[in-house]
Amino acid sequence: MKVLVAIDAKPSSRATLDAMLKMQWQTGTEINLVTVLDKEANQSEDNAELSATEAIAEELHNRLKQCKVAYFVRRGEPKEELLSLCENFQTDLMVVGSNQESTMERLFLGSVSQSLVAAAPCPVLVAKTPCFLARMQTPSYKTVILPIDDSVYSQVAAEWLTNFKWNDSKLILLAVVEDDTDFHHVEVSLDNRAAALHGHFQPQNIQMQIVKGDPRQVIVDQARKHYADMIVMGSHGRKGFKRMILGSVSQAVSQEAPCAVSIVRGLMEEDRSLKKTASFDKVKLMEKAEYLAMTNKDSNDMSSVHSMPAGF
16 A cells, blocks of 8 residues: 655644554555645744654654655645645555644635645545544544445455454444435445444454434434544535535545545546435335334434444
């Protein structure tokens, strides 16, 4: 695997450092660290930037002994330079830090990390300062949330997880549904995703949860509830007008989540349909009233979190 990592002198690079050290990289992984200097910066500003980024590069080189770590410096616009290097290095994963600007700051100033999430030709890991309990020094990610739907993009995201070692990490497979969703269909999809990850997570560490609500809000809420330190999502690859009209759950979550978010994109062709895709099956009309009565609970949780049975 070839990894491109953007580092700079901003506080977000500490989150990037934390993410890089917690990922369990396979032996031989190529990691290219890149600092993009401002075109208008003076020598003093350049020296301050390089001093901070060289320290990060040295720490990663010393601690990721199983990886091949290189450090590069470029000058220009960060988005353009990083996308160009991504193509040149034939990158399999890009890692960027998020400064977690407020909504108004993102609206007026934009965000390099969000621009890369939308434009990168490969999966993007957006690193953030870990939330609450996840801030403790741990050797790896302890809780990973994998939101799923009934799309091939969800399947690809599950398979992408197999590129890494997860040791004792807990995996929560999360399905966000509407009121009239066919519950059995959801369970089958959850089982299929779990089967794809058998052998990469310990069976007792795989949990499943089905929650009613808006995917953007539910995923962020569940990340807070479980003190998750990573969310892994597939991207449907919509661009331009389609993204503006339909929105992007993955991009919204990468903005609002309190933890690192990996957007698995670029591994499948763009979804060319303007129709709503990837929804789970609905219950038949004549069964709907009975079904809703059965699933109507005070909580939006339609099933309790449970572990995979032994021997799965």
